[in-house]
Amino acid sequence: MSDKETNILIAGFGGQGVILAGNVLAYACIDAGKNVCAMASYGAEVRGGTAKALISISDEEIDSPIITRPNLAMIMNAPSYIKYIDTILPGSVVIINSSIIETSLTKKSGLDIVGVDATNLAIRMGNIKVANIIMLGAMLKKTGILQPQAVVDGMKRAFYKTKRGLYYINESAFRMGFELI
Amino acid sequence: MAENNIGSDSKRVLLxxxxxxxxxxxxxxxQCYFAYPITPQTETPEYLSRRMETxxxxxxxxxxxxxxxxxxFGAAAAGARVMTSSSSPGISLKQEGISYIAGAELPCVIINVVRGGPGLGNIEASQADYFQTTRGGGHGDYRCIALAPNSVQECYDMTMNAFDLADxxxxxxxxxxxxxxxxxxxPFEMHPYKPMFEKLPPKTWALTGCAGRKPNVVRTLYMTPADGLEQLNRKLEQKYKKIQSELRWFENYNCDGADxxxxxxxxxxxxxxxxxxxxxxxxxxxxxxxxxxIWPWPDVELVEIAKKNKNVKFLVxxxxxxxxxxxxxxxxxxxVLKKDILFYGMGGGWNPTPESIYDKISETLKK
Structure with missing residues (x-):
């Protein structure tokens, strides 16, 4: 709730890597020496259902893990856009997946909405699943909340030991997203 | 996320x-972990299914x-360090066993990741098992120590403490x-095991095979007056009083001079x-x-604070x-007059938000 906190909402449908994107950010915060607190939706969520992750990043102690008004968002599908757009604080940056969210939906005033053609770019890269990391790259460039190297290190933590092949494609996806903005 | 952290050289680990x-x-x-999955605690068995094996x-x-x-119950009687975990409906099912373990004076650690009730309720966070946990929960006169973490660091530290306190x-x-x-x-600091006590009492009561010594008996059935169920209850009462005098953990944030x-x-x-x-x-x-x-409750400390702060109001x-x-x-x-102790809360998997508590503070201060 503190003004110094970046409270990030990541939302999409199950399978798009919403929780993973949140975890990568959380790992990145460890390397960047920042405090972080992440809560993901749990339980009845299934592939195709709605998933969300809420991540607070701060240089100070983070108290409430409950975020009701995010001040940064990354929205990956239309149902999540409709569901959450009104909860986002005015003036916030909102990165949307313009491949699958109709642009007619995104005329919301008071928000800095940035479209990223993430799903199409990911398909072109050969793996639709990296759309989340492309968007993450764009979000990082747009907001500067963390150094890109911290996120690359975060992805190393998230993939390198167990899924090394996935590390390389995700790193490329991140750099592509970063350079889009 | 577990396997990405094990052996991490960073002091701060993410779990x-x-x-x-x-x-x-x-x-x-x-040494032994027995459990059955239930949301929202299933990550504990998931994690331990890998770690206990390695x-x-x-x-x-x-x-x-x-x-x-x-x-x-069995592993504790054999002297093992043993743990189980569940969430509210599962903890209700365990109550008979917990009463037996308390009656037999055996150590064990039980994790309750509380969810909305009563009944199967829902899978959202809740604190509605407070009565059950702090009043014993099963049948008979007994209590269980209950530690209430509010961070991942405390989940880690308090679980270690729980094993020591149980023993x-x-x-x-x-x-x-x-x-x-x-x-x-x-992130939290995944430090090595820090024992709470220099030395724990040896488990001379454990069922470890009685060759060359008098057999130990672990039981909870005392049919005749001569068996001493009353004495057991008195002994437990003494123990609980001792714990109440020794174990009251709390955090005081800004309470001195508070309105x-x-x-x-x-x-x-x-x-x-x-x-x-x-x-x-x-x-x-x-x-x-x-x-x-939350059992024992840090009542002495709250009374001290209340005595120092004149006209202070409380909001639970x-x-x-x-x-x-x-x-x-x-x-x-x-x-303190009962009217000066206010309450804000709801059952059924509801949680307050920083905004709703903020408003409640404003409202209470105006009165």
């Missing part, structure tokens, strides 16, 4: 609360919660977590702290008193219809 509980059990030398210890997913707690006092020890704290991911003191534990305490930091109080001071043990916040509220009223009954 879920439920996973940190599992790693702490490993570090504290938990450590060559016993991991067993039982056929039910009832079976799991009776396995705990020291020979009784079940609860970690009373909730759906928010269990699911929370945050309003919020009393909350677990996830609720963090949401409240956020609201307190944001609220300037319009010249009035707002503090937070957080019990870190819980994810329940008002359970800890009764312990606050009991603690303060001789020195």
């Amino acid at each position: 879920k609360g439920n996973e940190a509980v599992g790693e702490a059990a490993i570090k504290a030398g938990c 450590e060559n210890r016993v991991f067993l997913q039982a056929e039910s919660e009832v079976a799991a707690i009776n396995m705990v 020291y006092y020979r009784m079940p020890v609860f970690i009373q977590s909730d759906g928010i704290i269990g699911q929370l991911v945050e 309003l003191i919020i009393i909350a534990y677990g996830a609720t305490s963090r949401i409240a702290k956020s609201a307190i930091k944001k609220h300037n109080g319009n010249g009035k001071k707002v503090g937070l008193f957080r019990p870190r043990t 916040i819980e994810m329940s219809m008002g359970q800890m509220l009764e312990d606050v009223q009991l603690a303060l009954m001789d020195i």
